[in-house]
Amino acid sequence: MLKFENINASIAGTPILRDVNLNVEKGTMVGLIGRNGAGKTTSLRTVMGLLKPTSGQVIIDGQDMTVEGAYERAALHVGYMPEDRRLVPDLTVEENILVPAWANEIPNLTSRLAWIYELMPEVEAFSSRRALQLSGGQQKLVALARALMSGSHLLLLDEPFEGVAPALSRRLASVLHTLKDEGLTVLLSESDYTHSADLLDAGYRIERGSVTPIEQH
Numbered sequence: 001m002l003k004f005e006n007i008n009a010s011i012a013g014t015p016i017l018r019d020v021n022l023n024v025e026k027g028t029m030v031g032l033i034g035r036n037g038a039g040k041t042t043s044l045r046t047v048m049g050l051l052k053p054t055s056g057q058v059i060i061d062g063q064d065m066t067v068e069g070a071y072e073r074a075a076l077h078v079g080y081m082p083e084d085r086r087l088v089p090d091l092t093v094e095e096n097i098l099v100p101a102w103a104n105e106i107p108n109l110t111s112r113l114a115w116i117y118e119l120m121p122e123v124e125a126f127s128s129r130r131a132l133q134l135s136g137g138q139q140k141l142v143a144l145a146r147a148l149m150s151g152s153h154l155l156l157l158d159e160p161f162e163g164v165a166p167a168l169s170r171r172l173a174s175v176l177h178t179l180k181d182e183g184l185t186v187l188l189s190e191s192d193y194t195h196s197a198d199l200l201d202a203g204y205r206i207e208r209g210s211v212t213p214i215e216q217h
C-alpha cells in the first residue's frame with residue numbers, strides 16, 4: 001500500500017532522510033519509532049507530498065506519487081494527523097472535521113461523518129464546541145477524526161499519543177484497535193513503544209534519518 005524506495009530528503013540543504021526503504025502492507029499497522037529529531041515528521045511529510053525528496057520514490061497504492069501534491073494524495077484517500085494537531089481554534093469541532101471536504105470531494109460525506117461519530121461518540125458529544133475549548137487530548141481525537149474524513153485507505157499518524165493524558169491515551173489506543181480490526185492501513189510514529197506495542201504488526205527504527213526494520217518480538 002505504501003513504499004519508500006531509497007528516499008533521500010533534505011531541509012534547507014541539510015540531508016535529513018538517508019536512503020530510506022520502508023514498506024507498509026495493506027491492512028497492517030506499522031510503527032516508525034525514534035526519538036525527537038530522528039526524522040519521523042519529515043518521513044510522514046514526505047509521504048504526504050509536503051516535502052519533495054531529492055531522490056527515490058514514494059509509491060502509494062501502486063502509483064508513483066513522488067512528485068504529486070497533497071491534492072493527489074487526497075484522491076487516493078490518504079489521511080494525515082500532524083503531531084501538532086493544527087485545528088482551527090475558532091471553528092467548531094464538526095467544522096474542523098469537515099475541513100478536508102472543503103478542498104476535496106469526499107464520497108459519502110454524511111455516512112463517513114456518521115461512521116466517525118459512531119467510532120468516537122465523545123467527539124460527537126462536543127461537536128458543536130469550538131476547538132479552542134477542548135483539552136489537548138480531546139483535540140487529538142478531533143485531529144484523528146479529521147484525518148479519517150479523507151483517510152479511508154491509508155492513515156498517517158504523527159506521534160498520536162504525545163502529550164495525551166493516560167485515560168485519553170487508552171481511549172485513543174482502543175479507537176486505533178477498532179480501526180485495525182476494520183482493516184485500515186496505518187503508519188504511525190512514536191518515540192518508543194509505550195502505547196503502540198500491541199497495536200503494531202511491524203516496525204521500523206529511525207535514527208538520524210536512517211531507517212531499519214525492527215525484528216519481530
Ligand SMILES: Nc1ncnc2c1ncn2[C@@H]1O[C@H](COP(=O)(O)OP(=O)(O)OP(=O)(O)O)[C@@H](O)[C@H]1O
Pocket residue numbers: 011012016034035036037038039040041042043083159
Ligand atoms: N524547518 C526545518 N529547518 C531545519 N531543520 C529542520 C526543520 N525541520 C526539521 N528539521 C531537522 O530535521 C531533523 C528531523 O526532524 P523531524 O521533525 O522529522 O524529527 P522527528 O523524529 O519527527 O522529531 P520530533 O518529534 O522532534 O518532531 C531534525 O534534526 C530537525 O532539527
